[in-house]
Amino acid sequence: MRWRTGRQSNNVEDRRGQGSSRGKGGMKIGLLGTIAIVLIGWYMGANPIQLLGLVGGANTILGGFGGGSSSQEVTTGVPQDDAGRFASVVLASTEDVWNPVFRQLGGRYVEPKLVLFTDSTDSVCGYSTAATGPFYCPGDQKVYIDLGFFRELQNLGASGDFAQAYVLGHEIGHHVQNLMGTTDEVTRLQNSMSKTDGNALSVALELQADCYAGVWAHHAHQQFNILESGDIEEAINAAGSIGDDRLQRMSGRRINPDSFTHGSSTQRMEWFQRGLKSGDLKSCNTFGS
Structure with a gap:
């Protein structure tokens, strides 16, 4: 991906290295641990995000939107390190x-904030650890990510800078929604x-x-010529690596489509490619007619 000469956004909150006061003493778990917790949540009918919060810190109390305020210091502006x-x-x-x-479309795009954090952080949507993975919080219109997630993505077989860009593009897609x-x-x-x-509606939301x-990606390449050889394959591979069926198979569980919340590997790859080829929001009606 050709990105080094690109413009940097000022809409970044850099909380890396600071963590959350509520996460002190919490234990760290990797992506496979996250998969196990999410599957336990599915089996028990519990909220997997809540389970992740309980693992991440002993003093954690998760609410929905409107959670507790954070005392973290925030650096705004453009990061200076390569990953940032x-x-x-x-x-x-x-x-x-x-x-x-x-x-x-006759509307106005409200630019979201991107929050970079290490290990744990607070948001309007509640307390989260790195094990939660990247997420978008509608309540404060921010995307949260511990950049260490990209190492975990590699462990799943999805490597390359455009695989990482796809993850960020997906979370921004939730902001568009x-x-x-x-x-709502x-x-x-x-x-x-x-x-x-x-769950079926959650799948439709994620696939969209x-x-x-x-x-x-379609428009960014048209405007800035960002795609290099192999980039599209990296993104498709990343989409396939985090399909619900693959994650269930990796955990040793029977594949259960009724429990899917993000879509199968095939679905995720197909819908990314559909948007990439058309560049048209109208092609992204995952909810049907």
Whole structure:
């Protein structure tokens, strides 16, 4: 991926090295540990994010939106290290893509913040550890990531800088959904349906974020010529590496599509490629007609 000459975004909060006061004394777990906890959550009918929080720190109390405030110091602006610069450049490219897309739709794109943290952090959505993985919080319109996640991604067989860019593009895709009202509508519908039907809507939401990541990549390459040989394969491989069926298989569980919340490897790869080829939001209707 050609990124070193790209513009860096100022919408970065760098909390790395500071952690969360609530996470002191907590234990660290890797991505495989995360998979195990998520699967335990599925089996028990519990919230996997809550389980992750309980593992991450003994004093953790997770709420939904509107969690406790954080006393962490924050460095804003453009990071100076290589990993931070990369994330900042990818964020800037999403801004440069989604701003004109929203203008063409007659709307306004509100640029999200990207929070870089180490080990644990607080958000409006609650306390999270690095084991939670990257996530988007609709309540404060911020994407959170411990960049160490990319090492865990490599352990799953997904390497390369554009595999990492795909992850960030997916999380920004959730921000696009939030701005368009899709997230609230899905939450409203899930409150009045069965767990199986609610999971199906979660899958549709995640696959649409994959498609939006493809839309971003399409326009970013058109505008900035960012893609190099092998980049698309890196992103597709990353999408396939974190499919629900593959993660369940890795954990030794029987594959259960009714429990999927993100989609199968095949689905994730297909929807990313659909957005990449079309560059059109209309092609990303994962919810059907």
